[in-house]
Amino acid sequence: SPPPTTNGTANTIKSKSQDGINNSGEGRLQIVNEHQEFTQELSPYLDKWGLLDKGFAYDVVSVFGSQSTGKSTLLNRLFGTSFDVMDESRRQQTTKGIWMCPSSYGNTLVMDVEGTDGRERGEDQDFERKSALFSLASTEVLIVNLWEHQIGLYQGANMGLLKTVFEVNLGLFGGGGDSTKAKPQEKTLILFVIRDHVGATPMSNLTATLTQDMEKIWASLSKPPHLADATLTSYFDLSFAALPHKVLMPEKFESEVIELRKRFTDRSRSDYVFQPSYHKRIPADGVGFYMEGIWQQVLTNKDLDLPTQQELLAQFRCDELSAAVTETFLASSKIVRRPVEAGTVVEGLGSLMKDWLDTALGKFDRDASRYHAGVYQRKRLDLLSGLHASLSSLFLGQLKNLHKTETAKFSKDIIKGTKEVGYDFAKVVNEGKASARERFLNGAKEVKVDGTDWEYEHELASLDEDLKLIADRCRADETKKMVNSIERNVKRQLLEPVEVALSQPSPKMWDTVLQTYKDVSEDAEESYLSKAKSYHCSDEENDVALASLRARAWLSLRRKLEEQTSDATILATLRATFEERFRYDEAGVPRVWKPADDIEGAFTKAKDETLALLPLFSIVSPSTSSLLPTLPSPESSFDVESDPTPFDPSTAFVLLSPTKILSLETRFKREADAAYVEAKRSMVSSVAQ
Numbered sequence: 001s002p003p004p005t006t007n008g009t010a011n012t013i014k015s016k017s018q019d020g021i022n023n024s025g026e027g028r029l030q031i032v033n034e035h036q037e038f039t040q041e042l043s044p045y046l047d048k049w050g051l052l053d054k055g056f057a058y059d060v061v062s063v064f065g066s067q068s069t070g071k072s073t074l075l076n077r078l079f080g081t082s083f084d085v086m087d088e089s090r091r092q093q094t095t096k097g098i099w100m101c102p103s104s105y106g107n108t109l110v111m112d113v114e115g116t117d118g119r120e121r122g123e124d125q126d127f128e129r130k131s132a133l134f135s136l137a138s139t140e141v142l143i144v145n146l147w148e149h150q151i152g153l154y155q156g157a158n159m160g161l162l163k164t165v166f167e168v169n170l171g172l173f174g175g176g177g178d179s180t181k182a183k184p185q186e187k188t189l190i191l192f193v194i195r196d197h198v199g200a201t202p203m204s205n206l207t208a209t210l211t212q213d214m215e216k217i218w219a220s221l222s223k224p225p226h227l228a229d230a231t232l233t234s235y236f237d238l239s240f241a242a243l244p245h246k247v248l249m250p251e252k253f254e255s256e257v258i259e260l261r262k263r264f265t266d267r268s269r270s271d272y273v274f275q276p277s278y279h280k281r282i283p284a285d286g287v288g289f290y291m292e293g294i295w296q297q298v299l300t301n302k303d304l305d306l307p308t309q310q311e312l313l314a315q316f317r318c319d320e321l322s323a324a325v326t327e328t329f330l331a332s333s334k335i336v337r338r339p340v341e342a343g344t345v346v347e348g349l350g351s352l353m354k355d356w357l358d359t360a361l362g363k364f365d366r367d368a369s370r371y372h373a374g375v376y377q378r379k380r381l382d383l384l385s386g387l388h389a390s391l392s393s394l395f396l397g398q399l400k401n402l403h404k405t406e407t408a409k410f411s412k413d414i415i416k417g418t419k420e421v422g423y424d425f426a427k428v429v430n431e432g433k434a435s436a437r438e439r440f441l442n443g444a445k446e447v448k449v450d451g452t453d454w455e456y457e458h459e460l461a462s463l464d465e466d467l468k469l470i471a472d473r474c475r476a477d478e479t480k481k482m483v484n485s486i487e488r489n490v491k492r493q494l495l496e497p498v499e500v501a502l503s504q505p506s507p508k509m510w511d512t513v514l515q516t517y518k519d520v521s522e523d524a525e526e527s528y529l530s531k532a533k534s535y536h537c538s539d540e541e542n543d544v545a546l547a548s549l550r551a552r553a554w555l556s557l558r559r560k561l562e563e564q565t566s567d568a569t570i571l572a573t574l575r576a577t578f579e580e581r582f583r584y585d586e587a588g589v590p591r592v593w594k595p596a597d598d599i600e601g602a603f604t605k606a607k608d609e610t611l612a613l614l615p616l617f618s619i620v621s622p623s624t625s626s627l628l629p630t631l632p633s634p635e636s637s638f639d640v641e642s643d644p645t646p647f648d649p650s651t652a653f654v655l656l657s658p659t660k661i662l663s664l665e666t667r668f669k670r671e672a673d674a675a676y677v678e679a680k681r682s683m684v685s686s687v688a689q
């Protein structure tokens with residue numbers, strides 16, 4: 001049964017929408033109205049009818065025939081549609097225009113044309129021609145509806161109609177090519193439905209007559225030269241059906257209609273009408289745009305150029321589809337933009353991007369590939385490059401963030417590594433570098449989309465550079481630490497022996513001091529070099545570190561010498577030396593002076609021997625000049641301006657000036673004299689006891 005309409009009596013009550021299109025209920029749509037205006041509602045209706053996303057999996061059938069031959073009645077019975085049928089009792093005219101309604105039996109669009117019967121009324125055949133053009137551009141099966149008694153009446157009105165159909169078809173599908181053969185989708189099935197079939201004349205006779213008539217009409221067409229040899233059968237297949245009188249034999253009529261319906265629904269039948277070769281290959285979601293375009297061209301009376309129409313359709317639909325998938329795509333990618341801009345490395349960003357791309361292209365390919373191949377391919381490239389462009393900022397952002405994260409991690413790794421006992425700096429650095437690089441590369445490869453010219457080599461080179469800078473800075477810090485620790489060692493090994501040597505003055509003391517200095521310095525340098533090996537320091541860095549080490553070692557020595565030759569220290573040293581000689585005997589036993597002792601002689605000897613040692617302190621003078629060290633140049637931190645002494649060859653080895661020696665001599669003598677006096681006194685007192 002036909003689907004119910006909202007107002008129940010669709011043929012009498014009409015709702016009028018703003019564009020002047022009459023649509024009653026949702027069951028059908030007036031796609032062209034009596035003012036020859038095309039509806040804006042077709043796509044929404046196709047959607048409502050559940051056909052919009054069917055691709056090519058839908059069919060179109062339309063009907064032709066004289067006015068009031070029961071066409072609408074037939075369609076409604078055959079497809080369960082709700083087209084207006086002329087009200088018998090009032091002989092009321094149906095609304096002019098082209099109507100569309102979905103079949104209740106399968107994904108089929110049914111078109112019904114309502115026109116004034118121009119031929120019978122002597123009016124112009126303008127609308128008839130226009131609707132023929134329009135229908136043929138999309139119809140697979142054209143039902144030609146006629147009374148049995150019209151057959152053979154070659155001059156009949158319906159034959160004029162068919163002539164129009166043929167002419168129009170040649171214009172549409174004849175093409176400009178040399179081939180007189182139609183392409184598959186340029187073929188249409190004409191299904192003659194013979195109405196009020198009485199049965200007296202055998203069906204075979206009727207079909208033979210109709211076929212002959214068709215051939216005659218075809219022959220009578222004035223064809224363009226390049227189609228002069230084209231045959232009717234290269235553009236049309238003919239098929240036939242007959243139905244009994246609906247009013248006189250209602251039950252028979254009904255059962256025959258049901259039988260006929262099977263030819264539209266049962267694919268397994270050999271006489272199934274919707275053969276693939278009749279399909280006009282307009283994807284369902286493009287039907288709205290396509291039909292409107294066709295109608296506009298029909299209206300402007302231009303030659304209908306179907307290839308151009310199909311290309312326009314393809315451009316329009318591909319753009320629409322592209323915009324739709326791009327919108328979804330951008331919405332998906334939006335969630336990661338903020339974290340990426342905020343500097344976060346988004347885990348699995350590449351596979352996310354790939355998913356979005358696959359989804360977008362998958363949807364686009366599914367829908368757009370049904371359209372003109374060249375246009376589809378071109379639009380696909382546009383779409384792809386647009387999507388890639390929108391992703392490239394994410395790619396670059398991710399690279400930047402990887403770079404930042406990896407340099408930070410590298411710094412941390414080195415610090416952690418150099419805290420471990422017995423670490424090998426070069427190993428720590430190399431391992432840190434290798435894993436930073438590897439993680440960067442993995443991340444970069446993950447986020448690179450196949451088929452793009454995106455590159456990460458640049459960022460990688462910049463990462464390498466930064467890693468090197470960080471390693472260099474760390475190495476400089478580490479070397480400095482090492483030099484400091486070696487310097488502490490130098491002091492430890494140097495200062496005590498020097499102090500010991502200088503506190504027991506002898507002509508050999510400088511040899512001892514300088515030999516110690518030489519040994520300690522050499523040890524220090526060796527120790528530096530052996531440690532520096534693991535840091536992979538450059539020669540230049542080594543030179544700087546060694547120079548610093550030498551300067552510091554020398555300065556330590558020099559400061560120690562200055563300390564040991566300060567007035568107080570030197571006087572103490574002299575005093576100790578003197579006392580050792582004067583107050584102790586050769587066996588180291590304290591002397592107790594007796595009157596017989598030659599105190600004066602002993603005193604003079606001890607004093608002279610001590611004084612003879614004093615000049616030893618005036619200048620660093622080893623027994624062989626080869627022991628004298630080459631002076632290092634001062635460290636940059638050393639203020640040569642205010643105290644050039646330690647690094648100036650003319651002063652570096654000088655410790656006491658002649659004047660200083662004299663003054664020390666005087667002070668020492670005084671102290672020695674005091675010791676003498678005391679010795680004398682102690683002897684007197686011991687004698688007195």
Ligand code: GDP
Pocket residue numbers: 066067068069070071072073074084085086087088094195196244245246247
């Ligand atoms: P259309 O103008 O071709 O669409 O014809 P309609 O479907 O509106 O029907 C026109 C008239 O023909 C109506 O009054 C119908 O009742 C009548 N009619 C419908 N089917 C048949 C049929 O099989 N035989 C006859 N004789 N009349 C029919």
Ligand code: MG
Pocket residue numbers: 071072073084085086094112113114
């Ligand atoms: Mg009708």
